[in-house]
Amino acid sequence: MSTPFSTPFLSAFLPDLALLVLALVVLTTEIVFRKHQARWTARVAVAGLAAVLILLAALPLPSGGVAYAGYQVTRSVVVWKQLFALATLATILLSRSYFRNGHSLRGALANPGAFYGLLLFSTTGMFALVSARDLLTFYIGLELATLPLYALTALQPRNAGSIEAGSKYMLMGAFASALSLFGISFLYGAAGSLGFDALAKVASAQPSLSAQPFLLAGVLMLLGSLGFKLAMVPFQMWAPDVYEGAPTAVTAFLSTGSKAAAVAATTTLFLGPLNLPRIDLGAIFALAAVLSLLAGTLGAMRQSNLRRFIAYSSIAQAGYMLMAFTGGEGSEAAARIALQYNLLVYGTASFALFFVVSLVGRSAPETIPSLRGLSARSPALAALLALSLFSLIGIPPLAGFLGKFLLFAVAARNGHYTLIFIGALAVALSFYYYMRLLKEAYQPVQTAENRGAPASAVPLSPIRLSLAGKCAAALLAILLVVLGTCPGMLNFIASR
Amino acid sequence: MNSGLSWTLLALPVVPAASALVLALCGGALLKKNLYNVVGGLATLAAGISFVLALFLIPAGLLGTGTSVTLDLGSWIATESFYAGLKLNADSVGTLMVLLVTFFGFLITGYSVGYMRNDREQGRFFASLNLFVASMLVLVLADNLVLIFLGWEGVGLCSYLLIGHYWNERGKDQDVPLAAFRAFFVNRIGDLLFLLGVFFLFAAFGTISLSELSARAASPHGFGVMFAGREWMAVLAAFLLLGGAFAKSAQAPLHVWLADAMAGPTPVSALIHAATMVTAGIYLVMRLDWLFLAVPQARFLIAVCALVTLVVGAFMALTQNDIKKILAYSTLSNLALMFLALAAGSSRAAMLHLFGHAFFKALLFLSAGSVIFSAHHEQDARKLGGVLKSLPVTRAAFWIGCIGGAGLIPYLSAGFFTKEAVLESVREATFNGFGLGVSGHVLYWIVLGVESLSALYLFRLLGYLNGESREKTAQVTDHSAHHGAHGAHDHAHDHHAPHESSPAIRLVLIVLSVAAPLFAWLSGTPKLTAWVTGGLGEWEPMQWAHVAPFLVLNIVLAGVTYVVFSAVSRREAVLSALGSLRWGGRGPLDRKFWFDDLYAAVIVLPLKVIAWVLRLVVENVFIGLLHLAGLIGRGASRLLRRQQTGYAHHYAAAILLFLTAAAWILLWRRG
Known part of the structure; x- marks a missing residue:
């Protein structure tokens, strides 16, 4: 039994503490640095996050993990935390240019301390979320991960879209919080305790569902609250509006880090204590997956706004990931690995996409027609876009293929072949909407003028990448290829 | 570790x-x-x-x-x-x-x-x-075989790219992109067979790791355990893998691409289409020798195909006039020799000849390249009469290569002891399969006879290149036509008298001219050979008594051929006398033994018919279905957009609706 001050627990707990301290430090940087605030704040945050990542990778962990009271750290938890930290790191790197004037048509961001601080608090919340061993810690983690995002969404007060998005997000978020609190109280009622162990014991001992309406109500309400975070249908409706209104870097974080946290939370609960063979939640997840695939696919088809497009694309991707929860008993480990691999791959492709969007968005609105002529403006950037889209579709040998394969394999364990068929159909349809972006990027500009499109809106100056930008692009491209061609990485993830 | x-x-x-x-x-x-x-x-x-x-x-x-x-x-x-x-x-x-x-x-x-x-x-x-x-x-x-397949595809791709290197040169006697495509296409057939073979091998044994497979085969009751109930899979795998090996190593009936592959630059022909890539099939069979030892039918098939290739290659080489084509057909028949050794179950002999062939054929190709380079990409041996006389280094290299290829002088020709090893292995073996049986002795005499043709075709070529020139002026008028095509040629050449090419070419020729006899000497030293091919079986001392008469015969053949072809008048007298044998251009040699016609009838025509039918179906049925799907998708998308109202209370209502429905489903399904 670990005590709070024993070495293994401290060393497992250290990254979370370090992240909390980092968030507090970053908040104060605005006072310390008078000049180049944004730059210095970002540097501090990046250095700190790098340290947290190193701590996560280097600190030893007993094979069974460590646990104390409502908090636990296992290998799987560490992988989740690494994913969150990576997403945050990438978001910070992406957001740096938005603090400079002239790097976005929507105007520069202000308050770097608040921006980065909130981002890091949200990450701290995610850390707590995946380490939770009781519902209270879980709820606090969930709220801490979500609350800063409302503020981040509304961080451009002069932009009406940003304000609308922030308020809408917060309204729906409050609704989701209410749901989860209700759900937790019902579960407490059913189990008589907030701890996961007690919950699992009570849940697995139930002879029939109708005997335990509390349990059912609690499970469904928690599912609703997590569905909101996941942007799964029908809890997805906030997503296009919020993705459109939020600052670009925040949108990137919402669709990667926040989504990873939602998936991790769903995994923690529904592949953990609430993995109930008696309650056939697989059917509900399958239904939600089908609906998400449908809504995401159909919604993305006719979008011209890139952010709304990404929102629908991420809804469809959530649909694929929901398939991992339909595997039933015995598939928990496979599902967890599939999800972690998928989030890593999806995050990489997303950041590649956002990287392109952020560069195109400097001088043009963030719409699909603005991508026109990208291959002429910067062949490398167009190639990166192509790689990222191919990976999102799931074309071998890119990483996305293996990700989808693993998810489908989990669904196949429980015989959900209809679901897999619909998933495959959605992949085929996703060709259409992802290829629209690529078509624009590789379309010669003359054709656009012939069609009478507003060619004047598209400045065709070549896009020049800074050295850091080139390195980032190369790193993303290599990751997309290597993750797909060396599936042995999976074992690496699993063995961590 | x-x-x-x-x-x-x-x-x-x-x-x-x-x-x-x-x-x-x-x-x-x-x-x-x-x-x-x-x-x-x-x-x-x-x-x-x-x-x-x-x-x-x-x-x-x-x-x-x-x-x-x-x-x-x-x-x-x-x-x-x-x-x-x-x-x-x-x-x-x-x-x-x-x-x-x-x-x-x-x-x-x-x-x-x-x-x-x-x-x-x-x-x-x-x-x-x-x-x-x-x-x-x-x-x-x-x-493992999947990783091998990666390399297998990689070399195929590079071969395609390099054959097609002069892709934009029109007006030459062959269509370069078509040649590259043919090579690629035939190899794709082989790749498919190879892949299917790997699948069946995996199905039969449950692993694709070579070391695991051969370790199991080597264990005392290995085969009984391995084949239990799955014999047909292993046999099928052996045949399919053989198809892949035949395509890569240009064995009949999948040999047709190799002669076309000579459209690539000459160093490519030397490296890929003589010394290394075309031996990949032999390497594969060598790696899976335990499988082929257990499937005698497969070995019989190897022997048949290799024999056909041996004959086709040797006879085709006799009548070609393009330097590189002569060498390419000679490669065919040498690869067939290696396969014969494998069919006889002697990986050692195959490996030895693989090396010997690599040495003399690379030397021949590289000296041919030097000739072609000096003569401004003229490849017709008839128009290159006496060209070697002004190229001393190339001449020496060519002589060493020809002697090596024909196996004339022991301890000097790289091909002598290696061919000898192949012949010995064939003689010792018997070939059984499909209810037929052939004694190794019969095969031995056939192979020996066909192999003596190598002295003929190589020294015929040497006779052309080192003998009299028919038209001294032909070169000048002829090569000027190719100048435009090859772009920036080095015009420092003296057009009338080709002279020795760049130092890099000469240096490499000298190195190989030394290395090839060195290998010949090594290959004739039993201890060294046993040592080098240590993993591949016992060395049997050579029996000079078997060899001596044929050695003499070959030397005489080579000498006569050289004498005939080095003088214009003698050459033309002989050729006109032989002309009547050629059936007016419709004989087997002019139709490449009808393999191209066979392909046109068996593969190209059916493919064209299928393509035509598919086009009809796609244009009339699938395009219509696609339009329909598009209409449906568009309608559904419009419906979906309508419910995305932007009002938060609508969103909340949808959530509650779903949760209620979910609760109802769960309770209803449970009863």
């Missing part, structure tokens, strides 16, 4: 692959700055580093009997039922192949620096050449 030496296995393919990447990305930029030698130099350096690394493998991989160098990089594809590791392995066969590939890769890349020096697309050329070396190394080092 991975020692320092192991990592050289990784460095071997990675170095040329990295160089290929650099050249592919920056080659064009370097050429724009006129840094021609940097491009070729980098490629040569990379191949050279690989060669030096390969030398380090000799002590452990070759000299230590039964040991091998292994590098295990963990898993590559791992699922519950299928496993493919990233494991490289150099045992004695692997080390020999690595040495062969890197040695010739290095020499021929260096040769290309001279040969390609005026080519504007050198970046592409050298990138492909380096990539070829890397892929070939992956092929020979890989420990």
